[in-house]
Amino acid sequence: MTCRPEEDQDPGGDRGVTATDAMFTGLLEDSAEELYDQAPCGYLSTMMDGTIAKINGTLLEWLGLERHQVVGRMRFTDLLTVGGKLYHETHFAPMLQMKGEISGIALDIKGADKQRIPVLVTSKVKAGESGEPLLIRTTVFDARERRAYEMELLRGRQAAEEARRQAEADRARLQEALAVLQQNLLPAELPVIPGLEAGSYYHTASPDLLGGDFYDLFPLDTDRWAFFLGDVCGKGPQAAAVTSLTRYTLRAAALHDPDPVTVLTTLNAVLHERYASGDPRYCTAIFGILHREGDIAGVHLASGGHPSALIQRADGRAEFLPTSGGMLIGVLPHAQFTAARTDLHPGDTLLLYTDGLTEARIGPDRDLYGEDALRAFTAGQPPAGPQALVTALTGLLAGFGDGLDDDTALLALGVPAPLPKSLPTLANEDLR
Numbered sequence: 001m002t003c004r005p006e007e008d009q010d011p012g013g014d015r016g017v018t019a020t021d022a023m024f025t026g027l028l029e030d031s032a033e034e035l036y037d038q039a040p041c042g043y044l045s046t047m048m049d050g051t052i053a054k055i056n057g058t059l060l061e062w063l064g065l066e067r068h069q070v071v072g073r074m075r076f077t078d079l080l081t082v083g084g085k086l087y088h089e090t091h092f093a094p095m096l097q098m099k100g101e102i103s104g105i106a107l108d109i110k111g112a113d114k115q116r117i118p119v120l121v122t123s124k125v126k127a128g129e130s131g132e133p134l135l136i137r138t139t140v141f142d143a144r145e146r147r148a149y150e151m152e153l154l155r156g157r158q159a160a161e162e163a164r165r166q167a168e169a170d171r172a173r174l175q176e177a178l179a180v181l182q183q184n185l186l187p188a189e190l191p192v193i194p195g196l197e198a199g200s201y202y203h204t205a206s207p208d209l210l211g212g213d214f215y216d217l218f219p220l221d222t223d224r225w226a227f228f229l230g231d232v233c234g235k236g237p238q239a240a241a242v243t244s245l246t247r248y249t250l251r252a253a254a255l256h257d258p259d260p261v262t263v264l265t266t267l268n269a270v271l272h273e274r275y276a277s278g279d280p281r282y283c284t285a286i287f288g289i290l291h292r293e294g295d296i297a298g299v300h301l302a303s304g305g306h307p308s309a310l311i312q313r314a315d316g317r318a319e320f321l322p323t324s325g326g327m328l329i330g331v332l333p334h335a336q337f338t339a340a341r342t343d344l345h346p347g348d349t350l351l352l353y354t355d356g357l358t359e360a361r362i363g364p365d366r367d368l369y370g371e372d373a374l375r376a377f378t379a380g381q382p383p384a385g386p387q388a389l390v391t392a393l394t395g396l397l398a399g400f401g402d403g404l405d406d407d408t409a410l411l412a413l414g415v416p417a418p419l420p421k422s423l424p425t426l427a428n429e430d431l432r
Helices: 019-037 057-063 082-099 148-166 168-183 236-256 260-275 371-379 386-399
Strands: 042-047 052-055 101-110 116-127 133-142 197-203 213-219 224-232 283-293 296-304 309-312 318-321 338-344 349-353 408-414
Touching (some): 057 101, 057 133, 082 101, 082 236, 197 213, 213 236, 213 408, 224 236, 236 283, 260 296, 309 338, 318 371, 338 349
Antiparallel strands (some): 042 052, 042 133, 101 116, 116 133, 197 408, 224 283, 296 338, 309 318, 309 349, 349 408
16 A cells, blocks of 8 residues: 655644745735736725835726835825815814724825716724734725716816916915814804904803804905804714814815805705715704994895894894795705804894704793794894893703703804993082
8 A cells, every 4th residue: 555745744733834835825925916907996005104015906006106215205185185185184183083994984085187976985094012002004996986076077177276376365264164063163263354243152051062063254346255054963973073174164165255145055966076975964054144334234144954043133023034945065066055144233142042942842831932933032132232132042042951962053243232321420619
């Protein structure tokens, strides 16, 4: 009987590694490496500081770069457009650090020949045995076909980018606004407007203090001020991310073209582009312009699915400024928005609010507080200016107790009433 060589025998599965095994393993390794490098999607691995340690050929081909130009020399953010870098720094990176993985995020990378390539990005932090983070593995999917319907919008935004590059002063103002918006979801305090008065209040119903309501007030030039107030769907980190993006977009759009309908249209395009392919996110908002002329302030505003503004007149009347018909922002690629105008005279106050106020539950039957009750309450307050009205509404909100279960934002703007004339001083002779 002829025995097989020892290396060819299989004594119960405890054999050593044979030459055949080694060759087969090598083939598998070659196949896996080839599959990685020529996959239909992009792959890359980065160090925790973003430095690229490994990248596949597919992604290099999209970028129009050689491997030696990228590995160890560039970071992941160097592959992104300006807008992509902004979103990565303010949202993507913080969420990845918090959760350890993030998937299906829409970004734009700089492709070959300065081509802008829309992609969907999934990243996961790889940890060592002791739990310390070692590297980040990222998959990049080409989203050009999915977003072909957005080409018209992309061309418009590219034209806008070119116009901003030609307007150096406007670009500097946009960068300044961007730096502020990265730090705050709400303004620390409202600016002082010469000849006008403003008041605000924010109630958060979320335990983590990350709500979806927002407001802002900022100058366009010496005579015009922009303001907005709105409500993002949901609560928590995701709502806060949308709020930050919304506030940045509204500010930037207003500096480029302050027409209220145009500003809301830009916001709708940005939100729909960002979230249409993933978890839908939308908001309601009112955006407007205040233009001071003498002792009168002209108001031009537009609404997207938001409750109508309320005006407290100096004579004690309270009336809504109708803006019905405005659509939710971010749901449809093209949405209609409703504009309105009015003048604020001395003693008049314009009130913007979110639906946490009117949808508060009151009474034993927990009925909605409603817009009629809000108008009646406002009419019952002395017309003492925006801050006095906000103070009265703050007390009203506190009285709702646990019936107020949603975030609520208030923003009031008005023209101060003239001070009453003092009585003439009587001479001593007149008192005898």
